[in-house]
Amino acid sequence: MNLRFLETFVWVARLKSFRLTAEKLFSTQASISSRIAALEDELGVRLFLRDSKGVSLTPEGRKVLEYAERMLDTMQALKQSISETGSIQGRIRLGVMDTVIHTLLSPFVTKVMEVYPGVEIELTADTARNLCEQLQKGYLDIIFQTDVLRGDGVRNLEVARYPVQWIVLTGSIYDRGYASIDELAKERIITFSKNSRPHQDILNLLHAGNVAAPRISCVNSVAAMTRLIRDGFGIGALPAALVHEELKQGLLTILDDVPQPPALDMVLTWRTGVGLELSEDIVALAGEVLQEYARQMGDSMITLLPFASDQETA
Template identity: 55%
Template sequence: MNIRFLETFLWVARLKSFRLTAEKLFTTQASISHRIAGLEEELGVKLFVRESRGVVLTPDGQRVREYAERIVSQSHALRQAMGAARDGRGKVRVGVIDSVIYTWFTQLIARISEQFPDLEVEVTADSGRNLCNQLQKGYLDIAFQVDPIRLESVNNLELVRYPLQWIVASGSPLHRHYDNLASLAQHRIITFVAHSRPHQDIVSLLNLHGIDAPRISCVNSFAAMIRMIEEGFGVGVIPPALVTEQLTAGKLTLLQIPDLTDNCLSMISQVASWRTGPGLECCATIAQLAHQVVQDFCRKMGPDYAQPARH
C-alpha cells in the first residue's frame, strides 16, 4: 500500500477539501484526486462524498482513517529509526506553546545541543490543543504544553506550575486601587484561549462573587496578549513569570485586590508529553533535560512566580 496515498487521504480528511490539500502538499488537485482514486480502487470502497462545504468521509472512510493514522505514524517512526541507525544523526520534532517559549525553552535547546550534537531539532509553535492533536497523529515526537495526554503510546511528565495574577499597564487608567473584584471586573479582562483552564477559572471566580456577563477577551497568541495589556486595553490574567522583563522595567504592575484573600487565581502547568517507539529513545532524555532546566528556572524565579511540579 502506498504510504504517500494514505498521507494524502489523511490530509483530505482533515481539511475536507481537495484544493486545500493540494495547496498543503504543493501539488495539483488532479494529483490529489488521482491518489484518492487509486486508494479507493485498491481498497474497493468509496472514501469521500461531496457536500456543499467540501468533502466528508463515508462510513468506510472513517474506518480506513483509523488504520491509516496508525500506519502512517509507524511508517514515520520506522524511517526515523532507520535514518538514525544508519548515520548516527536523526531528527526530533518538538512542539511548544508560547508560554514555554517565553520562559525556559532556549535553555532547553542549549542542553539538547550539548547532549545530542548531531541531532536535528525541528520546532513547531502552536496552541496546546493543536500540539496534542499533532502528537497523537505522529507529526510530533515530543510536545511541551499544558495537559497530560492520556494514551498508552504517550508518556507525560509535569514540569512546572505558574500562579496566575492580575496585571495592568503601569500608569494607565487601569493602574489604580480597586476596592473589590466587582470594581475590577468593570474593565475588560484579557487571558488565554476560550475554555482553557485560566479562562474557566476566571469565569468561576467572577460567578462566585455574583459578577455576571464579564467582558473577557480570550487570545491565542501570548505576544498579542502582552501587547494588548501593555497598551492598556484591559486587565491581564497571566503568570507574572512570563512578563518578568516588563515588570522589572516598570511597564507592567501586579494588582492587589482587597476582597480576595489570595490574589493568585489558580495555577497553570507545563507538561512534557512524548511518543514512545523505535527511533524515539531520545525523547525521554529530552523530557528529563527539560525537567532539569525547569528546576533551575524555578529556583531563579522564586515560588511566587514558578513552582516545580511534585512527582
C-alpha cells in the same frame, strides 16, 4: 527478516495510517504498502484490516507487533551501547505553547543542541489543544502544554506551574485597589485564547464571584497581550514570568488585593515506544533545564512539581 520492514509495520500499527507512516518515515504510501505486503508474504499472515474507518491490526498482527517491538528495542539498545550522545543522529519534533516560547524555550533548545548536536529540532508553536491533536496524529514527538493527555503510547509528566496574576500598566486607571473580584471584572480583562485552559479558569473564577457578564478579550499571542496591557487596554490575567522584565522595570504592576487566577500548569507529553527512545532522553533534559530556570526565577514566577507525578496512560 528486514528490520526496516518491521519498523514500518510498527509505525503503521502505532499511527493507524499508511499516509501518516509515510510522512513519519520520509517515504511514500506506495512504498509503505509494498513493505507491509512483503512482510505479510514472508510471515504468511495478514497483518492489517483496511476499511472506511482506517487501518487496524488483525489478531495475527497483534502477535507480530509484540515481537517486532522487542526486536527493534533490542537493536536500539545495541546502537545506544556503542555510541555517544554526540554521534546520535535524528530529528525531534517539538511542540510548545506560547508561554514556553517566552520563558523556557531558549535555554531548553540550547541544552538539546549542546548534548545532541546531530539531532535536528523541528519546532511547532500552537495552542495546547492543537498541540495535543498533532501529537495524537503522530505529527509531533514531545509537546509542552497544559493538560494530561490520555491515549495509547502516550506519557505525561506534570512538571511545573506558572502563577497567574492580575497585571496592569503602572499608573494607569487600572492601577488601583479593588474591593472585590466583581469590581475588577467591570474592567476589560485580557487573557489567553478562547476555550484555552487559562481562559476557562478565569471564567470559573469570575463565575464563583457571581460575575454574570465579564468583559474578556481573548488573545492567542503573549506578545500581543503584553502590548495591549502596556498600552492600557485593560487588566491582564497571565503568568508574571511572561512579563518579568516589565515588572522589574516598573512598567507593569501586579494587583495583589483581589483573589488571583489559578496557576497555569505545564505538562510534558510525549509518544513512547520503539524508535522513540530519544524522546525520553530529551524529556530528562527538560527536567534539568526547568530546575535551573526555576532557581533563577524564583517561586513567584514558576513552581516546580515533583517528577514523581509521572503517569503513563494506556
